[in-house]
Amino acid sequence: MRPLIVIGNWKMNGSLAKNADWIKTVCRGMEQGMPAGRQYAVCVPSPYLAQCSQLIADCSLAFLSLGAQDVSAHVSGAHTGEVAASMLKELGCKYVIVGHSERRQFHHEVDEQVAEKALQVLDSGMTPVICVGETADERNSGREEEVVRGQIAKQVAVLQDRLADCLIAYEPIWAIGTGKVASAQVAQDMHHAIRLQLAEFDVDVASHVGILYGGSVKPDNAVELFAMPDIDGGLIGGASLNPSDFLAIARA
Numbered sequence: 001m002r003p004l005i006v007i008g009n010w011k012m013n014g015s016l017a018k019n020a021d022w023i024k025t026v027c028r029g030m031e032q033g034m035p036a037g038r039q040y041a042v043c044v045p046s047p048y049l050a051q052c053s054q055l056i057a058d059c060s061l062a063f064l065s066l067g068a069q070d071v072s073a074h075v076s077g078a079h080t081g082e083v084a085a086s087m088l089k090e091l092g093c094k095y096v097i098v099g100h101s102e103r104r105q106f107h108h109e110v111d112e113q114v115a116e117k118a119l120q121v122l123d124s125g126m127t128p129v130i131c132v133g134e135t136a137d138e139r140n141s142g143r144e145e146e147v148v149r150g151q152i153a154k155q156v157a158v159l160q161d162r163l164a165d166c167l168i169a170y171e172p173i174w175a176i177g178t179g180k181v182a183s184a185q186v187a188q189d190m191h192h193a194i195r196l197q198l199a200e201f202d203v204d205v206a207s208h209v210g211i212l213y214g215g216s217v218k219p220d221n222a223v224e225l226f227a228m229p230d231i232d233g234g235l236i237g238g239a240s241l242n243p244s245d246f247l248a249i250a251r252a
């Protein structure tokens with residue numbers, strides 16, 4: 001049985017004061033009781049990892065994990081501005097997002113690089129959250145499955161069996177930050193297609209991999225999405241900035 005996993009992605013938002021308030025509010029809320037067998041995390045900007053790691057450690061119950069939003073594809077060395085997976089691990093990260101569409105679109109990241117980053121994350125003992133998804137044009141021209149299939153195929157080629165230790169986030173680009181959430185059925189159909197594709201490679205890998213949905217998840221649509229058989233949780237952007245909304249989605 002795959003656990004339901006809810007991960008917040010603050011993107012480039014936050015401040016020392018706001019982060020402290022958010023983590024204290026969420027920890028207090030989680031201490032009131034959460035559904036059993038679920039996992040929660042928040043992926044914060046790199047400069048705030050140390051602060052948030054300490055704040056999370058100060059929570060009396062270990063409900064919440066820490067994550068990062070990107071990582072270098074290199075182990076160490078002359079890569080100015082990059083952050084190594086080993087550094088994220090040292091700071092207490094459990095999850096690292098790789099291949100978010102904003103990295104693909106604005107930083108020209110390609111599937112091969114995304115897979116290399118995922119390998120670095122795995123080698124450092126963390127879980128990569130590998131993002132895939134199609135644009136509005138690709139969906140409108142009926143190519144959404146072909147596009148996502150191509151992205152997944154590149155991950156399978158590099159990661160092979162190690163995909164069993166990864167999470168996949170299906171994030172249709174047209175739904176990110178737009179308020180246009182994919183209907184639960186549209187999301188389920190793509191999640192099912194991804195699982196079938198993984199099963200072509202290895203049935204065990206396919207049954208183990210958690211597939212999260214991301215794109216305009218809010219407290220009022222999370223219940224229906226998370227009820228779908230192939231949707232194993234969510235990667236939450238905008239709504240994760242508000243601690244009450246994050247808690248409501250985490251309980252959905």
Ligand SMILES: O=C[C@H](O)COP(=O)(O)O
Pocket residue numbers: 009100171175176177178179214215216217235236237238239
């Ligand atoms: O990583 C999160 C996704 O990009 C979704 O963002 P959103 O919930 O603001 O649409």
